[in-house]
Amino acid sequence: MSAADEGGRTHRVFAGIGRAAVRRPWWMIVGWLLATVAVAGLVAGFGRPVDDDTRLPGSDGQRGRDLIQQHFPGGDGASGTVVLRSADGRLDGASYRKAVDLTVRGIADLDHVVSVAAPGADRGSLSGDGRTGYLAVQFDVGPRDVGDGLIDAVLAATRPAADAGLEVLPAGVLAPAETSTRSSEAIGLGVALVVLVIAFGGLVAAGLPLVAALITLVCGIGAIGLAGHLTAVPGVATTIATMIGLGVGIDYALFLITRYRGLVERGAEREPAIVATVASSGSAVAFAGGTVIVALAGLAVSGVPILGTLGWTAGLIVLVAVGAAVTLVPASLAVLGPRIDALPVRRRTSARGSGWGRLAGRVTRRPWWYASGAALVLVVLALPATRLTLGQTDPGDWPAGSPARTGYEVLGSTFGPGINGSLTVLAELGAGADVAGLEAAVRAVPGVAATQPARISPDGRLAMIRVTPDSAPRDPRTVATADALRAVHGAGLTVHVTGQVAVRAELADRIAQRMPAVIGLVVLLAAVLVFLAFRAPVVAVKAAVMNLFSVAAAYGVLTAVFQWGWGATLLGLDGPVPIESYVPMLLFALLFGLSMDYEVFLLTAVRESWLATGDNARSVRDGLSGTGVVITSAALIMVCVFAGFVLSPSPVVKMMGVGLAVAVAIDATVIRGLLVPATMVLLGRANWWTPGSGRRRPGSTADPQEVTGRQQVSWR
Structure with a gap:
């Protein structure tokens, strides 16, 4: 089957989706609204349990856990700590003994509490001066089942101690880290609205991508949360899915609306323009989303369950975003009609007369200068990555004053740092x-x-x-x-x-061992996908290499900021923190997939011009000047969304936010704006060499069927 045949089939499938959106727009809109309400209702009724416990099949630590579960009834349950501290007397003295005993009995009477041990010098749970102690609480359920209800019940049972004047501090599983990302989401949406207004020039057009992204979040994050009832889903999974969902949800809608308005401005009728938009840009969005999902699927070979879970949860949100983009957005365009241009706030300008058009001209005239300069910048940014080491964060890395850190620090300072691990x-x-x-x-x-x-x-x-x-x-x-x-x-x-520390140490070792295999698989899959899209092996290999550059630069910045502490205080940290072992591998898969979106966007425009003109330098110039504004807008939205998550108290979320924001910013500017076009000019006709292509020249002698097939993935 030829590429053109495949392109025609894809075109017909997505054109059919576009026609359905035009003929029955309210069916699609109502369907999405009902799905959103249903998922939100299920989450409200059943909750979203999380399990941050690390499992690692085949490791010595996991073997130990399995033995405990097999030979000690209830021995695999979660354990928590309640720290009691007095300012003026011993906990085992007459002043506080009764309150402590009442607290112990109150906790022991709760459901799912197997045992609770009172502070005692013989057990090592009472300080030398008797003023600080802790209650060791053992549950008969795992960490994922110690939800807010059970935590609140335990803390309510400590009322006698609090009433007696003791300071009560939860620790461990009883002091879960705050994972709310509402402020980050609000900032990301606010900045995205500003960028969209500037890009589209009107409030209605700018608001549609935000609506699509919000529906994507509710449906996708809700589904991930409900999956927590069936399998272990760590709390960070929903945070990462939120970051990705906001970014791609807005960007995919942006691409479709840009394409649709461009067709209408060139004289197309609105309904045929919607069908053409879904057939061309809709199929491209599906290809881009599929690339991200395939990259994330590469995490399955890591042999690390938490990475596999983070991979499929992020992939699920991308899948929902693609679905919303190719169905909800065109249906909304059909309902809005000319009102998509309502509430204008600024006059739109031509992309080719913009700064990107001028930059495209300079890059194609002096490709060696721009390629060398861009490569130098990337090397400098990537250099710190040579010192990157994997570690594990703990509650001591969280912001000062947070419940998780306060109890952790009191225990460590009183009973020694090892008490927390x-x-x-x-x-x-x-x-x-x-x-x-x-x-x-x-x-x-x-x-x-x-x-x-x-x-x-x-x-x-x-x-x-x-x-x-x-x-x-x-x-x-x-x-x-x-x-x-x-x-x-x-x-x-x-x-x-x-133990948690032992298993996480083995996790870091396994990730270090499997990282080359994961990188190799993801790079290979990405190169194959680009080759299938363009039938050009040089372009496919170059795309994979360019994506490696952006990942390396992100790793370098991650090492300098978190491992070395450069500017860490600006992010709300006290200083250097270990780079969580699974973050680099997860970042690699995410960044490789997201970077490929912009690569395909740019290459498609360059390819169309090449097939039409046969002039390599001109095609690069046309592609960059024609797509630069849209790429910049999309990337700026993603950068702002990702950077907003730096406000999260979680060091791991900060790492993800910084890594993704830096990589996307570098990818959309230094790499796609300078290095890719400069190297394409230098490579000349070799860019589009296709095995078995013979001596046929592009341009006026190009095969019309091939041009048509290639245009099925057009972003413009």
Whole structure:
């Protein structure tokens, strides 16, 4: 089957969608509204459970967790901490003992609470001066099921302690991090409205992409939240999906409306213009969205469940955004008719007379200068990435005064930093196992601050020892302590080390091992998709390489800002923080997919001019000048949306926001505006060499069927 045949088939499918939108616009609009109301209602009724617990099949830490679940009834449940602090007396003294006992009994009576241990010096949960202690609360449900209702019930049961004048601070699972992104979303939408008004010149045209993006968010984020009842979905998944949903939801609608208004301005009737818009730009949006989804699908080979989950949740929101763009937007255009141009606020200008047209002329005249300058900028930005290391954040990295950080810091300063990241040593007991010898060996491991007596499982086949390291969870020394504990040996013993810190350390190692495979797969898939779209291997390879440049630059900025702390205080952080292990790989997949959107946008315009004229420099100039304004507008919206998430208190969300914003900004300016057109001028006719193309020249002798097939992915 030829490319043209495929293009014609795609054209007919999307033209059919466009005709349906024109004939039955209210059916599509009402359908989306009903879906939005239904999803919102289900979320309101059933909630959106999250599970931030890290699982890593095949790892030693996960093996330890599985053993606990098999041999200790209820042993795999979540645990939380309630810190009690007095200003003028001991917690075990006469002044506070009754209030503490009432608090303990109140928590113990709650559903899903297996046990609660009062502060005690013999248990190591009471400070030397007796003024600070903590209650260790064990639940019979996992972290994902310790929702707001159970947390509120536990905190309500601490009322006797609070009434007695004690300071009550939740910690651990009882102090979930604040994940609301409403302020970031509001800022992103506000800035997007301004950019859209400037781009479209009217309020109605500017408002339509925002409506499409909001409906995308409600449906997509709601579906992801409901999926939390069926599988583990981390809280950061909805945040990342919100970022991506806002960006692509607005951008895809922007591309369609730009195409539609351009056709109308050139004299096309409105209804045929809608059909033509969906057939051309609608198919291009589907291709762009498919590219993002394919890139995210590459995360499946990482062998890391959290990355796979973040991949499919982000892919789901992109799929919803594509659906809204090719159905809801054209249906709305059909209903609005000429009112799409209502409420004008400024006069629109021609793209070819803009600054992008002048820049296109300069780049094509001096390609070596611009290619060299752009490459130098990218190298400088990417250099810090050579020092990038993977780590793990903890509540101590959150903003000062937040509940999660306050309880964390009080525990760490009073009982030692390791109290916030305990390790669990598990030993499978065989014939002649010496548990006492195991305890002694564990206590002798460097980095171990304290241990609890070994617990033997009811079936006598497993021993469990809780270990408190002398370093904080994020400290590399804690990882070294976990590795040293795994090296403990004894007759009749098979030792495993588990716990959140241990598993996350293994997660970082696995990601580092699998990163080359993921990068290779995503690059290959992206290159294949571009080749299928343009049948030009040079263009396909060059597109993949250019995307690598933008990712490398984003990694460099990420390293300098977060790992080295350059400007970290401007982002609301106290200083350097570890780069969460899964962030670089997730950023890679997202950025590769999003960058390909702009690449296809630019290449399609250049290709159309090349097929019409056969003049390589002119086609590059025409493509850049004709698409620069739209690319800039779309990228500016994405940059502002992503940058707005820097306001989130979560360091991980800040990393994602900075990484995505920087990469898109670089991609739309330095790479698409300078490096890509300059290298295309330098490559000349080699850009569009196609295997088996023979000596046929483009231009007036071009195959009309090929031109038609190529134009099916037109963005303009």
